[in-house]
Amino acid sequence: MKALHKLIEERVKPNFTGEGKLKRFWVVFDALETFLFTPGHTTKKGVHVRDGIDLKRTMFLVIVAMVPALLFGTWNIGHQYYLSLGDITTADPWNAMLLDKLIVGAIKVVPLIVVSYATGLGIEFVIAGMNGHAINEGFLVSGMLIPLIMPVDVPLWMVAVATAFAVLIAKEVFGGTGMNILNVALTARAFLFFAYPKQMSGEIWIHNVMASKAGGVLADGYTGATALGHLANTVGQPVSGEVSNGVMAMFADGGLFSLMNCFIGTIPGSVAETSALAALIGAAILIWTGIGSWRIISSFIVGGLVMGVIFNALGLNAYMTIGPVHQIVMGGFMFGAVFMATDPVSAAQTNTGKWVYGFLGGFFSIMIRVFNPAYPEGVMMAILFMNVMAPTIDHYVIEANIRRREKRLTAAVA
Amino acid sequence: MPASVKIRKGLDIRLKGGAHGDTHALSAADRFSIHPTDFHGLIPRMAVKAGTEVKAGDVLFTDKKNPEIQFVSAISGTAQEPVRGEKRRILRVDVVAGGTGEVTFPGLQTTASAGDVRSAMLAHGFWPMLRQRPFDVMPGPESQPRDIFVSAYDSAPLAPSAAQALGDRMESFRQGLTFLNALLDGGKKVQLGIEAGDDTFSGVTEADITSFSGPHPAGNVGVQIHEVAPMNKGEVVWTIGLQDVANLGEGLTAGRFVGQRTVALTGSRSQPALLSTTIGTPMAHIAKDRVSMEDTRVISGNVLTGTERGEDGALGFFDHQVTCIPEGHEPLFFLTKGWLGPGFDKFSASRAFPTWLMPRGKEYDLNTNNNGEERAFVVSGQYDAVFPFDIYPVQLIKSIMVGDIDRMEKLGIYEVAPEDFALCEYVCTSKLAVQGIVRKGLDQMIEEFA
Numbered sequence: 064m065k066a067l068h069k070l071i072e073e074r075v076k077p078n079f080t081g082e083g084k085l086k087r088f089w090v091v092f093d094a095l096e097t098f099l100f101t102p103g104h105t106t107k108k109g110v111h112v113r114d115g116i117d118l119k120r121t122m123f124l125v126i127v128a129m130v131p132a133l134l135f136g137t138w139n140i141g142h143q144y145y146l147s148l149g150d151i152t153t154a155d156p157w158n159a160m161l162l163d164k165l166i167v168g169a170i171k172v173v174p175l176i177v178v179s180y181a182t183g184l185g186i187e188f189v190i191a192g193m194n195g196h197a198i199n200e201g202f203l204v205s206g207m208l209i210p211l212i213m214p215v216d217v218p219l220w221m222v223a224v225a226t227a228f229a230v231l232i233a234k235e236v237f238g239g240t241g242m243n244i245l246n247v248a249l250t251a252r253a254f255l256f257f258a259y260p261k262q263m264s265g266e267i268w269i270h271n272v273m274a275s276k277a278g279g280v281l282a283d284g285y286t287g288a289t290a291l292g293h294l295a296n297t298v299g300q301p302v303s304g305e306v307s308n309g310v311m312a313m314f315a316d317g318g319l320f321s322l323m324n325c326f327i328g329t330i331p332g333s334v335a336e337t338s339a340l341a342a343l344i345g346a347a348i349l350i351w352t353g354i355g356s357w358r359i360i361s362s363f364i365v366g367g368l369v370m371g372v373i374f375n376a377l378g379l380n381a382y383m384t385i386g387p388v389h390q391i392v393m394g395g396f397m398f399g400a401v402f403m404a405t406d407p408v409s410a411a412q413t414n415t416g417k418w419v420y421g422f423l424g425g426f427f428s429i430m431i432r433v434f435n436p437a438y439p440e441g442v443m444m445a446i447l448f449m450n451v452m453a454p455t456i457d458h459y460v461i462e463a464n465i466r467r468r469e470k471r472l473t474a475a476v477a
Numbered sequence: 478m479p480a481s482v483k484i485r486k487g488l489d490i491r492l493k494g495g496a497h498g499d500t501h502a503l504s505a506a507d508r509f510s511i512h513p514t515d516f517h518g519l520i521p522r523m524a525v526k527a528g529t530e531v532k533a534g535d536v537l538f539t540d541k542k543n544p545e546i547q548f549v550s551a552i553s554g555t556a557q558e559p560v561r562g563e564k565r566r567i568l569r570v571d572v573v574a575g576g577t578g579e580v581t582f583p584g585l586q587t588t589a590s591a592g593d594v595r596s597a598m599l600a601h602g603f604w605p606m607l608r609q610r611p612f613d614v615m616p617g618p619e620s621q622p623r624d625i626f627v628s629a630y631d632s633a634p635l636a637p638s639a640a641q642a643l644g645d646r647m648e649s650f651r652q653g654l655t656f657l658n659a660l661l662d663g664g665k666k667v668q669l670g671i672e673a674g675d676d677t678f679s680g681v682t683e684a685d686i687t688s689f690s691g692p693h694p695a696g697n698v699g700v701q702i703h704e705v706a707p708m709n710k711g712e713v714v715w716t717i718g719l720q721d722v723a724n725l726g727e728g729l730t731a732g733r734f735v736g737q738r739t740v741a742l743t744g745s746r747s748q749p750a751l752l753s754t755t756i757g758t759p760m761a762h763i764a765k766d767r768v769s770m771e772d773t774r775v776i777s778g779n780v781l782t783g784t785e786r787g788e789d790g791a792l793g794f795f796d797h798q799v800t801c802i803p804e805g806h807e808p809l810f811f812l813t814k815g816w817l818g819p820g821f822d823k824f825s826a827s828r829a830f831p832t833w834l835m836p837r838g839k840e841y842d843l844n845t846n847n848n849g850e851e852r853a854f855v856v857s858g859q860y861d862a863v864f865p866f867d868i869y870p871v872q873l874i875k876s877i878m879v880g881d882i883d884r885m886e887k888l889g890i891y892e893v894a895p896e897d898f899a900l901c902e903y904v905c906t907s908k909l910a911v912q913g914i915v916r917k918g919l920d921q922m923i924e925e926f927a
Contacts, residue, residue, distance in 0.1 A: 115823030117849025
């Protein structure tokens with residue numbers, strides 16, 4: 064590898080430095096070179112040895128943690144597609160048409176990922192070049208999260224616009240990686256939600272479902288709505304009314320949205336949000352490596368469960384009667400708890416603050432989803448709201464610390 | 478039974494090359510050097526001209542702000558032209574060995590008064606052994622401490638144990654404690670922090686003893702102050718090293734300057750040994766025949782807080798350890814040794830590396846590679862895990878970065894020294910220079926109160 068490094072240093076690098084023809088692309092060269100080789104920089108002042116961990120490895124491990132959700136999501140896109148066509152039924156074995164499902168999924172997912180990374184990294188490169196600083200690795204994670212929380216049939220240009228908006232407005236205007244207040248990926252999702260409400264609702268959760276409907280090949284009774292979309296219809300209806308009973312049947316054992324199906328994730332939804340199981344595998348990786356905060360993940364889940372129990376006790380409509388465990392395995396709750404709420408930049412920074420932040424995030428997620436059927440995905444709103452609240456939470460935690468110190472001083476003087 | 482404190486937050490970095498066995502006496506060096514830079518903020522005023530003959534105990538320079546504070550030579554010989562750096566700042570004051578004789582003064586009885594002890598320490602070179610909190614600087618000559626803390630437990634990587642460092646100087650150590658007690662108001666005693674299970678100090682009655690267990694920085698005097706009697710605004714606490722207490726005891730009793738130092742030569746690039754010498758010994762003399770110098774960083778002190786002295790530098794005034802580790806300027810290919818490599822040779826506090834899978838006894842040969850580039854601050858909770866103070870480290874550091882004096886004070890800057898943040902700096906994913914930031918904050922506070 065020394066030879067390769069020598070080649071890069073002697074042959075490639077001069078093109079990007081000094082009077083080199085490509086010196087405008089120095090940032091790109093620098094990012095790629097430091098990707099290949101951690102520079103031989105040694106410690107100067109302060110500590111003489113450094114921990115092996117750096118931001119590249121940290122970000123890479125977050126992506127590794129997303130892989131189960133990504134793979135399952137890819138498979139599920141195909142699975143839902145063939146379900147919608149009636150080629151398979153929910154009773155079919157899992158491995159039926161495995162390859163076909165993966166291919167259908169990959170055709171949808173790969174372009175989403177490419178568009179997200181190309182747009183986001185392009186902007187990052189340009190801005191880093193303008194400011195003359197090195198590329199931060201933050202977008203490696205955001206760029207993967209954005210496609211994973213998109214509806215399957217979202218037009219690619221909308222992904223590009225949303226990514227550009229999120230990177231510029233949520234991150235760069237605040238000073239780039241580490242300075243943002245809102246989670247970048249959720250900002251992209253929220254942007255689409257509010258800028259294109261018409262395109263972002265309805266039948267975009269299943270690949271090609273509108274074309275299938277128009278062509279008359281859609282399976283009988285298949286609507287393609289998500290679990291939360293169905294449940295939203297029960298709000299304002301009597302608990303045991305006709306509509307409610309119809310919807311609730313889907314959530315009973317054996318229905319499309321049974322507890323087990325929601326947990327495994329064989330239901331319609333955004334690309335990689337459907338499987339609570341895959342998200343929990345990711346959570347295990349993040350918690351085990353210490354990269355994701357176990358405090359946030361666990362308190363987020365507890366917050367959701369508590370709200371679920373409260374709704375059960377109220378029982379004002381059918382939506383509220385869904386069991387708390389069922390509530391938290393539906394929609395983007397688990398994916399949000401594991402990958403969105405734990406974003407260390409936009410979450411609370413203090414350990415005590417993380418408990419409060421996570422709990423309220425989970426609590427509000429379920430509350431918003433049930434109270435306001437116009438926002439079926441309460442998780443997005445709840446986490447963004449908590450992002451804004453996080454500095455306030457930290458403020459009170461730190462004020463308590465300051466007061467402790469002041470009290471000690473008063474006692475010492477007295 | 479002494480009171481005991483268990484520290485839970487921290488990290489023991491397991492390095493190769495600890496020093497064990499008997500202590501060897503190092504031959505006399507041909508030079509004695511003091512780096513005024515060891516005393517933060519000190520501006521020296523030279524008291525001798527180049528070429529002057531000096532005896533051991535003769536004044537070399539004084540503190541420009543407090544001329545009562547004298548810095549003396551530990552050996553007799555010829556004073557040299559000071560080594561200067563940018564803006565003619567004095568970096569090193571040398572005495573080349575030769576000649577005999579030493580400065581003597583009437584020795585003190587154990588019943589000596591506070592005034593006698595103080596003036597003897599000021600006049601005969603013992604005062605600079607003291608450091609004070611807040612601000613981690615040398616105390617002024619009029620300074621009156623609330624407490625004096627001595628840590629007899631250095632928990633830093635490869636540091637010598639108290640028994641190794643103190644050797645057979647227990648009698649002098651106890652005399653030193655007696656003199657220090659005389660300086661304290663209200664019949665207070667020196668606070669001595671020891672390692673849990675260490676019975677070296679079982680007979681010591683001249684100090685209030687607290688035992689500490691747990692990972693580094695359990696032995697840092699700052700942590701011990703925080704646990705035993707945390708500092709408040711306006712309070713001053715002195716600290717002094719274990720061996721300097723013995724030097725003080727021996728010197729004030731005998732009426733001469735004593736600057737003995739047992740040094741642990743450690744690190745993977747050295748043949749580890751315990752060496753008995755004096756303060757101000759050139760690093761080259763300590764390293765001679767025992768260190769393979771090629772591509773080696775020779776550090777006075779430990780890998781977390783020590784200083785690189787360069788070829789001609791000398792042992793730091795407060796150091797009792799020299800660490801020799803390989804330099805790390807090889808670029809690391811990402812799949813083998815770099816950020817995506819398996820990383821069996823890396824020691825990490827995070828489980829992103831397989832350190833946690835390795836047997837507890839495995840020792841690491843770490844080099845000086847930065848292991849990544851400086852980045853924006855992203856990861857949270859990392860510093861808290863290795864920082865055993867009831868202080869929020871990240872928030873304090875941010876308040877320093879924006880220069881908010883009021884906030885620094887509220888967040889507890891009076892209690893800390895840069896060394897307390899050394900582990901934060903080690904574990905930092907974003908590779909920030911945390912100790913440097915804290916030093917900057919303390920300097921801002923000093924200016925504010927000046």
